[in-house]
Amino acid sequence: MGRRPTINDVAEAAGVSAATVSKAVNGRYGVASHTAERVLQVVEELGYESSLVASSMRSRQTGVIGVLVADFEPFSAEVLKGVGAALSDSRYDLLAYSGSRQLAPEGWERRSLSRLSGTLIDGVIMVTPTVVNVNADVPIVAVDPHTGRADLPTVESDSFGGARSAVDFLIGLGHRRIGFVAGRPDLRSSAARDAGYRRALAEAGIPFDPSIVGVGNYEQESAREAARRLLAAPERPSAIFAANDLSAIVVIEVAHELGLEVPRDLSVVGFDDIPEASRFSTPLTTIRQPMGRLGAAAAELVVALMAGEEPDPTHIRLPTRLIRRASTAPPA
Template structure:
């Protein structure tokens, strides 16, 4: 069996001092960004785990459950509220940790777990994690996961069913040219929403039109570019289904800039039901996923694992529901 990589191995391979490796791995100041990137690349290649993990073999617990998120955006914020509510009367404290400072770099989840496991947290809830390659000496539950390890407990919403329901509603209103702003292709939920969109077209006998599908990656600026291209087509869509609410809100903004009225000229549906969805005008029709419930179930799941309980169901899928508001209406004009 090969020996575990040490901090000295990392320092030698990266051509830096041991203290520089320690600073880079633990996110301390005083190391240039390009040096940090080089060190973290070596860490990933060698499979090095910091002393925080090495010291986690102690017998006592911290009483803390960590929640790792890529960023504190509306979805993860709502999930965090659900985790907090579920743990409020428990003996566990909550530690929220964001990987946004690392720019979403590959392997940030693993490095974060290495820093936190054992010395700071007893277990982790990972929101939209890159599951592939993630290992830990503490229990992990993933919320809205990427495809990856089948043995990792997961909690997610019925993205396929929610997307199909949204499409059925638009078809019932009379829409035939329905655009789609897709999300991140590396997320299982995003793939499911794409599949639900296409299934809705097939069910209604509407031919799929590649020109009506754009990939926004859940990034507002990219969504705006894609929405602009979509809505400036000679035969523009009469409705747009966006894979999340923030993308849908960006579509509404672009429509307004082009002089299109929502919903008179363009119907828009989102997915999530973040708080902002009901505050805009017109209020956004959306597929509501139980974000706080996702967090609560994940917290209950991880608490059970810490208690040594076995769960019959390793993967939990929660239902979604369509919330009809003011951003949708029948298409206007003849032949539309």
């Protein structure tokens, strides 16, 4: 059979009506056990799958949890793996969805939710959403949310403590001129990493210097522009802390383009510990945030909410830790 099997194909092969197939597939009353077994065997043989939309119209549930992301970049991919692992032994399927940001660069979550909630998914996990004041007919959990008010349940890492540890580590190596490539200004994590950077400098008695701070927006091109400006300055930093690993890797690439050697001429620390951090040509010293655990915690929260429970706490912050590799050394 070249086309996708239909409910009528199953009915014909099993010798029953389409209504009987529907009852058997959905476990409803009124079908003899031996008939249901025959129908389910044919379903397995033909590879028939009922429509999620049709199922939701009948039962008001789909058994699907949606994960909404702006892009499938390393951070969201690792979070998604954590969600999948947490749901692997559950009765829920996972739907990863990334809507077009060209139509809605800010507030893409609302557009995605309006398309999916109520028909395709029973709960939602939003990863690095630009807004959290969204309404939907299903429970919602936000991972690494927007800087604004967050009435939704949230899961995030200790970005402030992690950034502070990163800069403390560089100061401990002897660096005093420490640059910073910041992240997305609209995210709470980015603001916290900025605050952690400044706190570590202040505690060490090092004045904050805005001339060695650039905004990378957690994106490669923006990070490249910031790195070029910082490293081409007459008094360039001897070390740079980047708000995510992708930006830190870009800093190292730009340093090599300018003839600088890492870590002899420049130390670099990132944040995330994505898989590429340890595989890069100069393995990256970074702050490890538990991205898989972020996803798993979000999955546990949304499942509890879907079951009508009131989990405590509903705002979860997970610890981070420094992972030392080859991209850092005392200043020359």
